[in-house]
Amino acid sequence: MTTTTYRVEGMTCDHCVHAITSEISAIDGVHGVDVTLATGQVTVTSESPVPAETIRAAIDEAGYVLA
């Protein structure tokens, strides 16, 4: 298992947390997504490292920006 923390800009409420969580959870091999709204931190647990571009695309799809 690999755990990586990213910072996402633009999240303001529980809806944002949900949108980010569901987009990243849909990535192959991702087992868990933990979002801390106050700091904008998104911690992703996956079977093997997920390419940063894949994470960026998912965050993009949800309507937010990878810092």
Ligand SMILES: [Cu+2]
């Ligand atoms: Cu929101």
